[in-house]
Amino acid sequence: MELIQQLVNGISLGSIYALIALGYTMVYGIVKLINFAHGDVFMVGSFVGFYSITVLDLSFIPALLISMIVCAIFGVLIERIAYKPLRNATRIAALITAIGVSLLIENGLIYIRGAQPEAYPNDVLPMDKLDILGVSISSQSILILSVSIILMIILQFVVHKTKIGKAMRAVSFDSEAATLMGINVNNTISATFAIGSALAGAAGVIFGIYYIKIEPLMGVLPGLKAFVAAVLGGIGIIPGAMVGGLLLGVIEALVSAAGYSLWRDGVAFIVLILILIFLPQGLFGKNKREKV
Amino acid sequence: MKKKKKLAGVFLSLSLVAGALAGCNSDSKTSSSSGGSSTSGDTIKIGANLELSGGTASFGQSAADGLKLAIEEINKEGIDGKKLEIIKVDNKSDAAEATSGSIKLVSQDKVVAVVGSATSTNTLAQVQVAQDNKVPLLTPTATNPDITNKAGKLNDYVFRTCFIDPFQGTVAANFASDDIGAKTAAIYVDSASDYSKGLAAAFKEAFTANGGKIVAEEAYVTKDTDFRATLTRIKSAKPEFVFLPGYYEEVGLILKQAREDGIDLPFMGGDGWDSPKVVEIAGAEALKNTFITNHYSPEDEDAKIQDFVAAYKKKYNKTPDAFAALGYDTGYYLADAIKRSGDASPEKIRQALEDVKDLQLVSGTLNLDENHDPIKSATILEYVDGKQTFKTKINP
Numbered sequence: 001m002e003l004i005q006q007l008v009n010g011i012s013l014g015s016i017y018a019l020i021a022l023g024y025t026m027v028y029g030i031v032k033l034i035n036f037a038h039g040d041v042f043m044v045g046s047f048v049g050f051y052s053i054t055v056l057d058l059s060f061i062p063a064l065l066i067s068m069i070v071c072a073i074f075g076v077l078i079e080r081i082a083y084k085p086l087r088n089a090t091r092i093a094a095l096i097t098a099i100g101v102s103l104l105i106e107n108g109l110i111y112i113r114g115a116q117p118e119a120y121p122n123d124v125l126p127m128d129k130l131d132i133l134g135v136s137i138s139s140q141s142i143l144i145l146s147v148s149i150i151l152m153i154i155l156q157f158v159v160h161k162t163k164i165g166k167a168m169r170a171v172s173f174d175s176e177a178a179t180l181m182g183i184n185v186n187n188t189i190s191a192t193f194a195i196g197s198a199l200a201g202a203a204g205v206i207f208g209i210y211y212i213k214i215e216p217l218m219g220v221l222p223g224l225k226a227f228v229a230a231v232l233g234g235i236g237i238i239p240g241a242m243v244g245g246l247l248l249g250v251i252e253a254l255v256s257a258a259g260y261s262l263w264r265d266g267v268a269f270i271v272l273i274l275i276l277i278f279l280p281q282g283l284f285g286k287n288k289r290e291k292v
Numbered sequence: 293m294k295k296k297k298k299l300a301g302v303f304l305s306l307s308l309v310a311g312a313l314a315g316c317n318s319d320s321k322t323s324s325s326s327g328g329s330s331t332s333g334d335t336i337k338i339g340a341n342l343e344l345s346g347g348t349a350s351f352g353q354s355a356a357d358g359l360k361l362a363i364e365e366i367n368k369e370g371i372d373g374k375k376l377e378i379i380k381v382d383n384k385s386d387a388a389e390a391t392s393g394s395i396k397l398v399s400q401d402k403v404v405a406v407v408g409s410a411t412s413t414n415t416l417a418q419v420q421v422a423q424d425n426k427v428p429l430l431t432p433t434a435t436n437p438d439i440t441n442k443a444g445k446l447n448d449y450v451f452r453t454c455f456i457d458p459f460q461g462t463v464a465a466n467f468a469s470d471d472i473g474a475k476t477a478a479i480y481v482d483s484a485s486d487y488s489k490g491l492a493a494a495f496k497e498a499f500t501a502n503g504g505k506i507v508a509e510e511a512y513v514t515k516d517t518d519f520r521a522t523l524t525r526i527k528s529a530k531p532e533f534v535f536l537p538g539y540y541e542e543v544g545l546i547l548k549q550a551r552e553d554g555i556d557l558p559f560m561g562g563d564g565w566d567s568p569k570v571v572e573i574a575g576a577e578a579l580k581n582t583f584i585t586n587h588y589s590p591e592d593e594d595a596k597i598q599d600f601v602a603a604y605k606k607k608y609n610k611t612p613d614a615f616a617a618l619g620y621d622t623g624y625y626l627a628d629a630i631k632r633s634g635d636a637s638p639e640k641i642r643q644a645l646e647d648v649k650d651l652q653l654v655s656g657t658l659n660l661d662e663n664h665d666p667i668k669s670a671t672i673l674e675y676v677d678g679k680q681t682f683k684t685k686i687n688p
Contacts, residue, residue, distance in 0.1 A: 002524060002525070002527075002528040005524045005527075005553070006521055006524055009518075009520040009521050009524060009553075010521070012520070013518055013520075117541065117569075119544070119569070119572040119573045122548075122575035122577075129552065129554055131554070136552075136553055136554035138552040138553075140552070141552075211517045211518065211545060212544070212545060212548060212573050213517065213541060213544070213545055213573055218517075252518075252521070253520070253521040254521075255521075256521030256522045256525065257521050257524065257525055259510075259525065261510060261511060261512060261521065261522045261525075262483060262511050262512075262513065264521075
């Protein structure tokens with residue numbers, strides 16, 4: 001019974017990682033940039049959700065949608081202002097810019113509102129406990145899990161069944177060829193950032209409701225963990241990010257379950273190191289030979 | 293009547309200053325008497341080096357208010373015909389300021405004793421000054437064990453009115469064994485905090501000595517947000533009681549997640565929980581069946597406490613917190629020592645502070661152990677509908 005309970009714990013945590021990891025992986029897939037500011041978009045989403053719920057007095061779904069929209073716009077702005085001018089620069093320049101943007105968002109928010117934490121109100125979602133065979137699952141975690149799954153299904157639909165999804169896949173495959181075929185590469189990249197950031201915003205609101213406490217530096221660690229998840233699944237591959245996120249959440253829960261809770265964060269990064277050494281392309285990646 | 297006395301006092305001190313100025317060139321306006329005995333005339337001067345501004349000003353201000361109330365009450369009768377006078381220094385919540393403030397009090401104002409700061413850091417900054425100048429330092433609320441006894445070496449001029457951190461763990465263990473009737477307990481500790489580890493070690497020792505068994509010992513680190521996996525582990529160890537000596541932010545999250553995972557056990561912690569944030573984060577529902585140890589409760593029915601609360605409310609128009617109560621007690625502890633010292637010299641006061649026995653204070657009956665750390669009763673508070681309510685008092 002304990003094991004099942006631990007799996008439930010891990011999947012709840014993992015679905016949040018998965019939502020953030022999707023943004024990492026989509027952006028990497030299309031512009032080959034590891035967007036380290038992504039964890040901070042997640043944080044901004046959490047705060048937007050918080051203020052929608054407390055100041056505007058909205059319920060869960062409208063707050064989630066507002067947060068996703070604000071984050072989508074925010075993500076596009078970041079891309080247009082910080083990354084677009086560097087599109088033809090070296091990759092290390094873009095990477096350093098991403099770290100700079102991340103620090104700017106974190107400290108900018110601390111400057112505006114201070115570093116003190118906020119607590120999400122407790123009554124956003126109904127709190128019922130369901131006891132199934134001795135495993136207790138809160139109705140919150142079920143709802144959160146279903147929202148995450150619905151968002152991932154919508155994402156799969158967008159990427160594989162719509163025109164913009166087709167454009168995204170084309171640009172990620174070969175952006176020059178896509179340009180020649182008449183695809184507007186700039187708009188496609190913006191759309192990718194918008195979708196990835198919207199998912200991060202949703203993850204932020206879900207995180208806030210599930211874990212209550214939010215603060216300006218909350219995005220750092222989940223951001224890094226989501227990055228690990230993206231690499232674990234194979235960076236640039238959308239189903240890989242989902243599986244990687246869930247797997248990482250379960251691994252962390254099992255490490256704690258074994259009594260090594262202080263090692264939990266360490267294990268997440270050991271996973272990253274092991275994956276990079278033995279399976280650099282990730283679980284779902286194809287072994288591509290680099291062109292020289 | 294009172295006014296006349298005040299006028300007389302002002303006149304007296306003016307004439308003292310005049311005398312001092314005539315005698316030698318006093319280099320500071322703050323010193324109202326230069327050289328000679330600090331007990332000259334009808335006043336005995338006490339220094340107070342507190343956080344009146346800066347980051348921890350709310351602690352220092354509360355302690356100062358409590359101290360002031362106590363001194364006013366004591367001065368109604370006086371000590372052997374003399375009155376106590378507090379000379380306040382604002383250390384701005386800064387350790388360097390605390391050190392220089394203490395030097396000023398000792399060397400310029402010639403106080404017989406210094407009431408130290410409300411926080412451990414700022415009090416530690418004054419310990420050396422007290423030891424070097426042989427002037428007793430008495431802190432109302434600094435709980436760090438190092439203040440009175442660092443690495444086995446007793447700071448013989450340093451005292452405190454509050455109990456030290458690990459003592460809360462002992463009290464919690466006794467409460468768990470005697471009042472809850474728990475035979476098994478789990479400990480969930482913040483491994484990044486010495487405060488938390490100190491409480492946990494004391495709890496473990498006392499609980500095992502009471503015949504109890506620790507069935508799970510788990511740890512987290514400050515800033516963690518997900519505790520579910522470890523909580524599930526604690527749940528499956530089937531303890532009857534969980535000791536959680538952390539700070540309010542993580543405690544709030546842990547309680548909420550524990551209740552969601554169906555852990556309905558009693559949880560208990562120390563004064564690290566004592567913040568409105570814990571209620572905000574966990575919610576009143578999750579705080580059911582949780583307890584904390586603290587220095588005192590304004591809801592305690594004890595007549596002494598109720599008199600103090602009423603007097604404090606009358607003067608400051610607010611309910612006194614633990615800092616105010618300990619500041620108040622510090623005034624009485626010091627006055628009692630001065631009275632017993634006879635000549636009010638720093639050395640005799642030191643001895644009298646050390647020799648204190650069964651002194652009745654608002655925060656309990658005071659005795660000292662060999663490390664100058666008080667042994668006194670602690671108050672247990674229970675959260676009812678998200679509010680701290682007085683549960684019981686545990687004697688050591």
